[in-house]
Amino acid sequence: GLTFLLWYLSNRTWSAYESQQPLDAEPAGDPVKPAFSRPGFWYGRRLVARLRAAHTAAGFLTTAAGVTAAAARYDRAATSALFETLGLLMESSLAVAGVVVVWVVCRRGRTETHRDEQLDRAVTAWLPVSSLALLALALVYAAWDRADWVSSGALPGDRSFGFLAFAQGVLIIALAAVARHLRRRAPGERTALCGLGGPAVAMLACALGGVMTGGVAQRVADWVDHGAIHRASFNGPPALLTWQSSVIPALLALLIPVVLFFAVRTWRTARADAPHVMADYPTEQPDTARTRQIARARAMAGLTDHAPLFLGIVSGTSLLLGAAALVGAWWTSQVPEQAADDAATPIAFAADAAQSLGSWCTGFGFLLFVTWGRRAYKDAAARRTVGILWDVGTFWPRAAHPFAPPCYAERAVPDLAWRMNTWTERTGGRLVISGHSQGSVLAAAAVWQLPAATRRRVALLTYGCPVERLYGRWFPAYFGPAPLQALHQEVHCWRNLWRATDPIGGPVLAGDDVDKGPLLDPLAYGRTREHPLPAPILGHSDYQADPAFGRERALLLAELASGVPNQRADQGSSGRSSG
Known part of the structure; x- marks a missing residue:
């Protein structure tokens, strides 16, 4: 029942997020370009459909294997040749189906260089149905009356848990070795944990699953x-x-x-x-x-x-x-x-x-x-914290597991890119994209999806921006110094505001004219005529209340408006505020 529920939710979110067509940008023939500029980066329709079918089938087959294992083990020790043959056939069928599932997962990866419109309908339709049919046959086989069968000993699966835990540890150590090798090939000064951030997060995921399962089972x-x-x-x-x-x-x-x-x-x-x-x-x-x-x-x-x-x-x-x-x-x-x-x-x-x-x-x-x-x-503060964590955790495409929370960026980035591109083409105008917190990450990802000519008509105004401080250190291949420098050169201009009291935002390009900060926070130390009440410490919020925000926005609009007749300053401002 749980597997079916997860399949249903994944199918619903897949149709709402991964199936949204991105902008028709030029093909990413240059491998040096950032991955965000590739036309198929935000279009995981085919891959997530395959993964959904494979993981649904794996769930049904795991249940069928648990049901079949005990009955087949008993039948091998019994004298009935019929049941022994049936048990062998069931185990063989489950093994073959398991190999097919692994093949479906490993056969195809992400397609980023072009937009893949195909769907593997034979896989997505027949694989879950076949595994469900095997589960039904396993239930019938195991539930068949065996008059002299009495339950005894431990439930099957004790060794399986140990094997899974051992395999997880081996994979994490292998990931750490690969990460260290990549780190030596491309050293980065501000990479989290010297490049071991991915294995560390994977270890925490496995540990959390293990202790939660163990604690619940024991309780x-x-x-x-x-x-x-x-x-x-x-x-x-x-x-x-x-x-x-x-x-x-x-x-x-x-x-x-x-x-x-x-x-x-x-x-x-x-x-x-x-x-x-x-x-x-x-x-x-x-x-x-x-x-x-x-x-x-x-x-x-x-x-x-x-x-x-x-x-x-x-x-x-x-x-x-x-x-x-x-x-x-x-x-x-x-x-x-x-x-x-x-x-x-x-x-x-x-x-x-x-x-x-x-x-x-x-x-x-x-x-x-x-x-x-x-x-x-x-509580607004607790909701803001949960919202930030949720946005960060659901930003990346579901390229590994279809039952994960849906990637909202596969809907938000194409929507924003389509709107920017069509508006500039229709009006001949220029845009200031204003993004706060996670909105600044979405803004950068959307600008990367634009054609090169349209990027020159866009200015970025980011504040409370975690692009370098968080994303750049954990994902240097996507938000490292080289991709951010390339983005700065391709857009018309970029300004980033940050505060020393902000736990999330920070500078994006060291030694450049992009960053403006640290801004004074609080705006007043004591009571003044402009601030008769004690000025609060704003931290990550209310950047628009700082006079520097209005000044930088006006400078960006003035710089963009030069040479563009009848361009209204308030017509080209849009943004998203996260948290």
Whole structure:
């Protein structure tokens, strides 16, 4: 049922996002050009359709394999040749179908150099239907009456969990090796985690899936049998899930010193920055509380630059604890059942305590997740934070998994590019594209999709822009110095406003005339005639309230309007504000 629901949601979002035709730009024949300028970058219609069919089939086949495994194992030990033959046929059919699914996934990748209008209808239509038919046959085969069959032992899949965890660890280590190799070939000064950002995020994804699965399985098992499940119970959840829930307290204990380190570092940075605050307000009378408030805001904004280090520590710790859980699960499988049932030893008591605490931590984390989601509906600050994280996480195309949240940029970027191109062609006018936060990323991606002649008629005004500070460090191939410099040269002009108190936005091109900042924040240190009330620290919001915004916009419009008759200043301004 869950697989079918995910297929339905993926199909709905695919028709609304990936199926929107991008602008008819010139073919990207030059491989040096940024990937965003390729005509097929924001058109994953064919690939996502194939992935949706393959992953739906994989879900059905996994369920069928779980149903078939126990029955086929019993039939091989029984005396019925008919059931043994049926079990062999079912297992062979599932194996062949699994190979077909893997082939469908690996057969075709992204097509960015041109817009691919085709659909593999034989794959998208028949693969899920065939896998569903195999699932129905597996249910009939396993449910057939076997009078002398009595359930015993553990459920099938215990070794499968261990194999999956081991395979994930091997893949992550391989990703790290490839990332280091690419880093040596093209070193970048500001790449997150020295190029290991991708493997670190993959490790966190695997760890989160493992601990959530382990914690939920352990918690449910405890509720079902009223707490009788312990670390080596052969009738409980798979041993690896139990061990994964056990390492959660150890992970939290290791993270506490890391959090304290960053807290102390931020406090020391704010204290050292206090003299520089007064240098920005030379005519004001010093106020210790006000100075500390501004310095603290600047120091807190700087935590964004230390986020890769924190992520690297968490990922490395998760990798080590995951390996320990895998070894512990293997050790548990080697312990005799009599010794496993002996819960009187101190080691067994500590293991039980860690498992119980880990399962409760998982439940508490789930409650925090739900509470934060409810808070986002009522609190503007929480909603802004969730919105920023959601926008960043759903910006990139679904090139890996069709059940991921839909890529809204595959709808927003073509819409914005079409509107810019058709408006300039119809009116002969020029445009100032104003983008804040994630809107500035969308604006840059949309301008890259325009024909070269149209780009020269566009000016960019970005503020609170994470293009270099976040995207450039995590995705240097797309937002590195070279692509951003090329974009600056291809548009008519570009201005970027940023503040030292902004935890998200920052400069985009060092040593160039693009960046204007850091802007003064707050606008006034104390009460003035222009600011009779204490000026708030704006941080990432309300850039339009700064006088510098109006000045830069007027300069851009004046520069664009030179030589263009009857061009209204307010006609060519559009933008998107995110967060």
